[in-house]
Amino acid sequence: MIRRRLKNYLFLSLMTFSGFAVLVPLVLIVSYVIKMGASSFSWTFLTHLPTPVGESGGGMAHAILGTLYLVGLGGLLAIPLGIILGTYLSEVGKGWMARFLRHAIDLLTGIPSIVIGIFAYILVVVPLKHFSALSGGIALGIIILPIVTRTTEEILKLVSNITREAGLALGLNQVQVIWHILIKGNRAGIFTGVVLAISRAAGETAPLLFTAFGNSYFSHSLMEPMASLPAQIYTYATSPFEEWQAQAWAGSFVLILIVLGLNLSTRFFMRQKS
Amino acid sequence: MSVLQVKKLNAWFGDHHVVKDISIDYISNTISAIIGPSGCGKSTFIRCLNRIHEEVPFAKVSGEVIMQGKNIYDKNVDVVNIRKNIGMVFQKPTPFPAMSILDNVLIGVRLQEKLPKLKLLEIAESCLRKAALWDEVKDKLSKPGTSLSGGQQQRLCIARSLAVNPPVLLMDEPTSALDPIATAKIEELMDTLKKEYTVIIVTHNMQQAARIADFTSFFILGDLIEHGASTEIFTNPKNKKTEDYIMGKFS
Amino acid sequence: MDINPTTMKENILKMAALVEENLRKCFDTKITLQDMSDIENQINKMHKDIDDDCYKYLALAAPHARNLRITITVLKMNCDLERLGDIAISIKKAHRKLKKIPIEIDHMWGAVHHMVNNAFGAFDHADVKLAEEVIRNDEEINEMEVSIIKGHIDLASSGKIRMKDALRIIEIAKNLERLGDHATNIAEDVIFLESGEDIRHTNKLRDV
Numbered sequence: 001m002i003r004r005r006l007k008n009y010l011f012l013s014l015m016t017f018s019g020f021a022v023l024v025p026l027v028l029i030v031s032y033v034i035k036m037g038a039s040s041f042s043w044t045f046l047t048h049l050p051t052p053v054g055e056s057g058g059g060m061a062h063a064i065l066g067t068l069y070l071v072g073l074g075g076l077l078a079i080p081l082g083i084i085l086g087t088y089l090s091e092v093g094k095g096w097m098a099r100f101l102r103h104a105i106d107l108l109t110g111i112p113s114i115v116i117g118i119f120a121y122i123l124v125v126v127p128l129k130h131f132s133a134l135s136g137g138i139a140l141g142i143i144i145l146p147i148v149t150r151t152t153e154e155i156l157k158l159v160s161n162i163t164r165e166a167g168l169a170l171g172l173n174q175v176q177v178i179w180h181i182l183i184k185g186n187r188a189g190i191f192t193g194v195v196l197a198i199s200r201a202a203g204e205t206a207p208l209l210f211t212a213f214g215n216s217y218f219s220h221s222l223m224e225p226m227a228s229l230p231a232q233i234y235t236y237a238t239s240p241f242e243e244w245q246a247q248a249w250a251g252s253f254v255l256i257l258i259v260l261g262l263n264l265s266t267r268f269f270m271r272q273k274s
Numbered sequence: 275m276s277v278l279q280v281k282k283l284n285a286w287f288g289d290h291h292v293v294k295d296i297s298i299d300y301i302s303n304t305i306s307a308i309i310g311p312s313g314c315g316k317s318t319f320i321r322c323l324n325r326i327h328e329e330v331p332f333a334k335v336s337g338e339v340i341m342q343g344k345n346i347y348d349k350n351v352d353v354v355n356i357r358k359n360i361g362m363v364f365q366k367p368t369p370f371p372a373m374s375i376l377d378n379v380l381i382g383v384r385l386q387e388k389l390p391k392l393k394l395l396e397i398a399e400s401c402l403r404k405a406a407l408w409d410e411v412k413d414k415l416s417k418p419g420t421s422l423s424g425g426q427q428q429r430l431c432i433a434r435s436l437a438v439n440p441p442v443l444l445m446d447e448p449t450s451a452l453d454p455i456a457t458a459k460i461e462e463l464m465d466t467l468k469k470e471y472t473v474i475i476v477t478h479n480m481q482q483a484a485r486i487a488d489f490t491s492f493f494i495l496g497d498l499i500e501h502g503a504s505t506e507i508f509t510n511p512k513n514k515k516t517e518d519y520i521m522g523k524f525s
Numbered sequence: 526m527d528i529n530p531t532t533m534k535e536n537i538l539k540m541a542a543l544v545e546e547n548l549r550k551c552f553d554t555k556i557t558l559q560d561m562s563d564i565e566n567q568i569n570k571m572h573k574d575i576d577d578d579c580y581k582y583l584a585l586a587a588p589h590a591r592n593l594r595i596t597i598t599v600l601k602m603n604c605d606l607e608r609l610g611d612i613a614i615s616i617k618k619a620h621r622k623l624k625k626i627p628i629e630i631d632h633m634w635g636a637v638h639h640m641v642n643n644a645f646g647a648f649d650h651a652d653v654k655l656a657e658e659v660i661r662n663d664e665e666i667n668e669m670e671v672s673i674i675k676g677h678i679d680l681a682s683s684g685k686i687r688m689k690d691a692l693r694i695i696e697i698a699k700n701l702e703r704l705g706d707h708a709t710n711i712a713e714d715v716i717f718l719e720s721g722e723d724i725r726h727t728n729k730l731r732d733v
Contacts, residue, residue, distance in 0.1 A: 094331075159371070160366075160368070162364050162366055162368050163368050163370065163371070165326055165329065165362075165364065166362075166364055166368045166370075166431070167370070168326060168329065168354075168357060169324060169326060169357055169361060169362035169364075169435070170357065170358075170361070170381070170382035170434065170435065170438055171354055171355065171356075171357040171358030171359075171361075171382060171386060171438055171440075172354070172381075172382065172385055172386075173354045176385050180381065180385060181370050181371075181381070184372065184373075185370055185371035185372045185373060186371060186372070187372065188372065481587055484584065484585040484586070484587065485585065485586060485587075504585060505581050505584070505585065508584040508585055509580060509581060509584045
């Protein structure tokens, strides 16, 4: 009896320890970033362009906007396509074509993001002979696409076949069943997949380094280079200037806020669904 | 008067011959039950009547199913149209996800006809009443369909099928997954449904067939052993195998 | 199902009403046997129909508890009612050949008629007390029968009345006693229906 109690206690301790082991890095990172970045984090930071070294009052407004633009562009390109592909793989895809597509999508998730960046560089930057937001958007789109496709496919696969049959039995055709019952009915799950893909894309640095490249000013054009938070952080963090390094911490803080915020929001949406 | 004629219907799953040469005439405004031991092809049989069977990979069907003078298995027949005339309620209650009770009832109608909102609400109320669910949900039509109990969900599925107004309603063991009270509530519906529709119901519970059905068919392993009025089948069946089954000699 | 305890009860009461009508007519000299035969045919048809209904109801509905007891009670009452109808015909056949009805027969007829009506009423209104009264009255009917038979055997052997007439009167008395028996059966069935208790062949009520 005592042995059983001891075993129980031992495993309970191991599990608690594991839980802490996972939480500790997260807490350490976030608290360190806050500590280092809080001093430079301000309303000015969020709304102003960078100032030359030595002058105070600079910010990363252009990078924050740039991230929004680039992720938005990547999403526009990849999300509808991803949902359609995921639906196709789950509902229609039988035979060799579907199997091939599925493998291809899986491979795509495994490609290092810097390689995707190089691909976008060759595809867009070289012919156009300059860096552009378009190439950055395309790179992010390639990162977003497989995630959305896979989550859509998995969500739809979870739906019991009886639901599909019930829809068909009402005299609805397959398209109606897929759109009105399956996709609309699982929009929370699909949306979660979309948000996860976007939050991943928002944090990507490497592919943007030689596609969107970076900009010291606001840019609203597809054809010009564009700043982004991760790239800007990289530039500032590797610079020799203390003020810029401090701003890099603040930028990291904002980036973590965005990514964590997006991730937490998905839990809210999933709870809504059930 | 016959509303549905099944002629020499055969069905396969790949090479597995599951429904063997079955012919039955279904009379309008009656309830016909199909009973028999498990795995005897009852479900496959009715799934052939609204051509849902062929949605399964490697499924094959031969024979005729004639409704309103036309064979539903003819070459140029639109399968989707068939199912507007032959509805189905399944064993597991399946309210559609992330949809309110009202939207669940109306989804079939909405996607097939353009009707004004008032007419749609009328249809919803009428069908929910026929399914004996109106009183329980009239104050919460916008709540999700999944918030109802199992028995209520099944009645919702029945209302949903009725909204499309099919002359024939197929039911594949509709009360198997429900508790006795919920089962009794659905059995009580049957008399009402009979007035406007023709019901064909598969049940593993032969007592249920005795209680609610006007006609009963007895299947074993894909063969139709006997078909007749329930009063005959349960008091004086013609086939010894039917009698043995009814008396519980095998299950 | 179209057949249920309510319809079965209605039908058996309809049959009882027909039986009651023929019973009333069996001592009425103005009514002939022919007049009664139409109702007798209806009674016999209902006898078959009610049995068939009970059979189908048992097979299809598999009733329990009270519904089961009602079905069984109706089946048994059906038997008794059909016999009551037959006895009315027998009494009429004997009665029409007699010129005069002795007062004891009249007396006995009144009591038995009362019993039969009470038995029907007890079933209709689920009246256990009335059913118990019917069972108690059976004793009296039996005594009347014995007395009439003995009396008329004496009258016949002493030549005061014709043998033929005496025999017919005795036959009527026996039939009346059978009417009482069937009424008693019905009353016992009512008690079974309402209480689930089978009091047949006990002396529970007769000793009172």
